[in-house]
Amino acid sequence: MALVTFSGYPCSGKTRRATQLKDHLECRLADPSYKGPSLKVIVLSDDTLNVDRTSYDDSRSEKPARAVLFTAVQRQMGRDTILIIDALNYIKGFRYQLYCAAREFKLRVCTVYVVTTPELCKRWNGERPDGHRYAPETLDNLIARYEEPSSMVRWDSPLFTVPWSDSDIPIELMWSAITEGNVKPPNAGTQAVQKAPSDALHTLEHVSTSLVSAIMAEQVARGVPGGRVTLSLSETLKPRLTLPARSLTLSELQRMKRQFVTVHKKAITLGTVEKGTVDWSEESVADKFVDYLEEYLKA
Known part of the structure; x- marks a missing residue:
């Protein structure tokens, strides 16, 4: 149904806003x-x-923490779910990754930017109980690296x-936005690759x-x-070709055949995202090769 991504400084009040949103939504749905x-x-x-705050102390431990979040997001996405992501989401590349996943599931999206001054964030961090606060140097580093959302980019809008x-x-x-917003279709970058x-x-x-x-x-x-000819490859496969x-x-x-095979090998081994059904039957391959030959011989 929808993916709501919260973003803001650490200890900026995102959880309070996420709780407000959840309460409002559940009240309206009921x-x-x-x-x-x-x-x-x-x-x-x-x-x-259960991601510990110390996971953000260095990049080596932060990447697995983001991977845990992204995996959980993909697992919970669904047409019957409003999914709220109450996390830092301070890297625009990660927000874009969430946006692409939402498009693949055909979900509506929106972003909530919780704005708080760094001074307040530091004060609220100090008031948190042990295990729920960031180390002072980690907090300063995360605030300095924060990439602010922008309504000018599609993944934050x-x-x-x-x-x-x-x-x-x-x-x-x-x-x-959650119930009536546009549902953007998956693009080539988010579609599953069709294998030959x-x-x-x-x-x-x-x-x-x-x-x-x-x-x-x-x-x-x-x-x-020269002339139009019918080539008999089998009882049912008889492609037509115009010879020069x-x-x-x-x-x-043989040179043209090697070039043709080389061009199409990549699509077979790596997959293709061509629109429609990708057909690798004998008839389809024969038609492709005939088209290739006629195009080459015209040059």
């Missing part, structure tokens, strides 16, 4: 006047995932800025070799170069 789909509200945070002095969040606007069948390389090599042999045989049988007004040599055809 209201008899609500006629929409049945939804659940889930909050993921360092506390719910729509962006709701909530100052520490506000008593509540802009629930009306956020409710609209296991025999695709064999089909590619076999069909292109057979076509070369058929062309050479057809030229000998016709005696006259000259005889093609075996070495020339």
Whole structure:
């Protein structure tokens, strides 16, 4: 349904705002006047995932902590869930990663930027109990490295800025974004890669070799170069090809065949994100090679 990403300095009050949002949403979803789909509200945070504050003391321990959060986010994403991410999310690259995951699941997105002064964050950090506070040097480092969200970039939009002095969040606007906002389709970078069948390389090599042999045989049988010909590769596979007004040599055809195979090997071994169904049948490969030859011979 939706992914709500909270962002802000450490100890800036993100958890309080996330709790406010969760309470508002659950209240509205339980209201008899609500006629929409049945939804659940889930909050993921360092506390719910048992990520210790010391994980942010250095980059080597911070990366696994972010990986734990991202894995949990992917596990909880769903069309029946409003997922609230109550974490630092201070790196724009990580917010973009969350945005791409949401697009893959076809979820609505929004970002909540909780604004608090560094002085207040330091004071509130000092008031926290042991195990829930950051080391002073870690807090200073995280504040210095913080990358502020921007409504000008797609992965932070729509962006709701909530100052520490506000008593509540802009629930009306956020409710609209969560329940009525645009759902952006997955892009090429977020779509699953389609893999070719296991025999695709064999089909590619076999069909292109057979076509070369058929062309050479057809030229000998016709005696006259050029014209539209039908090449018989099997009882059902009979591609048509327009030959140039000259005889093609075996070495020339083999060179074009090697180029064709090389071009398509990458798509087979690494996968492809072409639109529509990727077809590696003998008929499809034959048609591709015929098109390749005719394009080459026109040049």
